[in-house]
Amino acid sequence: MTEEDRKTWQAVQDEVRRCISQRIWKPGELIPHEAELAQQFGCARATVNRALRGLAEAGLLDRRRKAGTRVTLNPVRRAEFSIPVIREEIEGKGQRYDYKIFLREMRVPPPDVQARLQLSGGISILYLQTLYTADNLPYAFETRWINSNAVPDVLSADFRSLSPNEWLVREVPFDGGDFTVSALTATEKEAGVLGCSQGASLLALDRTTQHDGQIITSVRLAFHPGYRMHTRL
Amino acid sequence: MTEEDRKTWQAVQDEVRRCISQRIWKPGELIPHEAELAQQFGCARATVNRALRGLAEAGLLDRRRKAGTRVTLNPVRRAEFSIPVIREEIEGKGQRYDYKIFLREMRVPPPDVQARLQLSGGISILYLQTLYTADNLPYAFETRWINSNAVPDVLSADFRSLSPNEWLVREVPFDGGDFTVSALTATEKEAGVLGCSQGASLLALDRTTQHDGQIITSVRLAFHPGYRMHTRL
DNA sequence: CATGAAATTATGTATGCACATAATAGACAT
């Protein structure tokens, strides 16, 4: 190989990526160690380290001290989706975004939601049902529980110009949560609101959001039929 | 602040993360520049850079030369899923993995698949239908098109001990593709194979895989009802 | 031969320095 022109870490990364994808270095195989690559590429070891670290994070390489670096045998393929911020998603398509709050009341959540929010029984919290529309067509139906004990300000929030989702994003910091994608069969309620037939297949996103140990909100978004989540690998 | 004990980049990152999540540094706000933080934390600027770079990649910080670093206003929340390798997924739950190939023939793909595979019309390629089972219960139904012109070896592959998916992962390198999640309504065929009622809602993953400019395969996985994709944020 | 201590080795992290690059801010001229 003996390259002569000095390489930036990006160039090194590209070459290494090429060696992997063309199977010059085969899955499971040990690749030259950093010092050697540094010499081949005519750069410092730190530069090679920078390049390889990135590939390891991406799951293409397995690195272990002393053992060396090898091409991942069965690369865990990961897909990264950006979680939709509905207003941006709709406006990004050049459509008119709007929403309508159907329901807003204090209510004792059912047991499964209680568990998700780590609440003890009998406590009533804020419950909201919101329909998002794109060009006045139903886009997604949101059912949301907000732990109003953890976020008392929410009770006096005005959701007329800012949806509950955006209000929370703006007012409440968060540091964790979880996220589930599933397919659900439209109930009568969902069918009516989304303007589809009862029994239609809808993509559903369930999400909880937490901050400082407390679970702030639990939300389900049921999208109109035909909605897709897409990403490149 | 004036910390006295020297910090590793991870410790710096944790502290910065804390400042963000506790809104000591508010969304949109400019944070101290690297040199200043380095002094505060008692470490080199490179160490601070390492810490902040990671947070920027994670989407918590926006960094621009000269302009400085600020807390992301509307952090694009990203969810990362590991794409299921069905055998591992099933065996990981302690269940018995198996699969059965229903169909394996050369066939001219319909127009939409032709487009996805960037094929010109009239060319027939390999088409496969496979059912994956967990403890003998239907788990997912796979319909797959393989560009057998790009991968001629596939025609002589023996799929008895290795599923088409795993055969491809092992034999054909890849460097890109795309990935779509949607909800579908079970057709009569899918219902029959998966043992659910026709019209049931199923989670579907559509995926294409490419290598060196060519599209290698296009596959749809329809999961049994109740299947979920889950991740932590 | 088994066992565990010690040498070896590849990656991981930290530092100080230098220079590159992008973007702003300010000076200046039209």
Next chain:
DNA sequence: ATGTCTATTATGTGCATACATAATTTCATG
């Protein structure tokens, strides 16, 4: 005011060096 050039500044990258850490290999010892 408006546009253009220039200086300034924060981040981005690279290098040489040093030491830390984890894991393997070697080797002495019972």
